Amino acid sequence: MSKRRLTVLSGPSGVGKSTVVAELRRAHPEVWLSVSVTTRRPRPGEVNGVHYFFVDGEEFDRLVEAGELLEWAEFAGNRYGTPREPVLDKLAKGVPTVLEIDLEGARQVRTTMPDALLVFLAPPTWEELEKRLRGRGTEPEDVIERRLRAGRVEMAAESEFDLTLVNTSVQEVCHRLIALMTDPQGVTTTINREV
Numbered sequence: 001m002s003k004r005r006l007t008v009l010s011g012p013s014g015v016g017k018s019t020v021v022a023e024l025r026r027a028h029p030e031v032w033l034s035v036s037v038t039t040r041r042p043r044p045g046e047v048n049g050v051h052y053f054f055v056d057g058e059e060f061d062r063l064v065e066a067g068e069l070l071e072w073a074e075f076a077g078n079r080y081g082t083p084r085e086p087v088l089d090k091l092a093k094g095v096p097t098v099l100e101i102d103l104e105g106a107r108q109v110r111t112t113m114p115d116a117l118l119v120f121l122a123p124p125t126w127e128e129l130e131k132r133l134r135g136r137g138t139e140p141e142d143v144i145e146r147r148l149r150a151g152r153v154e155m156a157a158e159s160e161f162d163l164t165l166v167n168t169s170v171q172e173v174c175h176r177l178i179a180l181m182t183d184p185q186g187v188t189t190t191i192n193r194e195v
């Protein structure tokens with residue numbers, strides 16, 4: 001296993017990050033996914049402590065002020081952050097760890113944990129991204145448009161990442177991700193776009 005055990009997965013809303021990570025964890029239960037804190041309301045079926053820790057703004061402020069978040073960002077009107085302690089604990093134990101976070105969060109991790117591998121998940125086409133986000137059916141149209149505007153910004157930042165994987169096939173992306181996470185040489189890629 002590479003010493004670079006922290007992998008960050010980012011990409012525009014609706015590209016399939018959660019779907020990819022769920023499949024990755026199904027096939028490789030040894031991979032640990034950080035559970036973020038958010039001020040967003042739970043979607044139907046989302047469970048506190050499993051999908052997110054759902055908190056109010058006051059509690060989020062407290063976590064920020066106490067330095068308990070490794071990174072945090074505002075995304076489409078809500079705040080999201082990664083609890084610091086569990087990530088450091090898993091990394092210290094050598095557990096392959098994934099953060100599924102937005103562009104601003106990825107930029108912060110790049111600065112604070114420069115050994116992390118930053119992977120950008122891209123849609124096959126912009127039209128497909130819109131179709132996936134609308135097809136998910138979890139947000140009203142005004143929120144979808146807000147997320148698509150943020151998505152334009154995220155797509156323009158692709159070159160900041162170590163590697164891009166295009167999410168045409170969830171299985172293929174998982175296969176590539178696990179290969180990258182278990183590469184004994186560590187990953188030496190610079191900018192690279194893979195289908």
Ligand SMILES: Nc1ncnc2c1ncn2[C@@H]1O[C@H](COP(=O)(O)OP(=O)(O)OP(=O)(O)O)[C@@H](O)[C@H]1O
Nearest residue numbers: 012013014015016017018019132136167168169170
């Ligand atoms: N390779 C794929 N082909 C077709 N549909 C896909 C693919 N990957 C994911 N999807 C679908 O796209 C939709 C969005 O996926 P998902 O919720 O995983 O995106 P996300 O990037 O985690 O979004 P967000 O950032 O908003 O949380 C879901 O309905 C999912 O089933």
Ligand SMILES: Nc1nc2c(ncn2[C@@H]2O[C@H](COP(=O)(O)O)[C@@H](O)[C@H]2O)c(=O)[nH]1
Nearest residue numbers: 036037072073075080081082100101102105
């Ligand atoms: N910077 C962070 N971004 C995060 C974190 N957890 C999730 N996210 C990102 O937020 C958006 C929206 O997520 P959604 O669940 O409301 O669809 C998406 O890009 C996530 O990757 C976090 O801890 N920090």
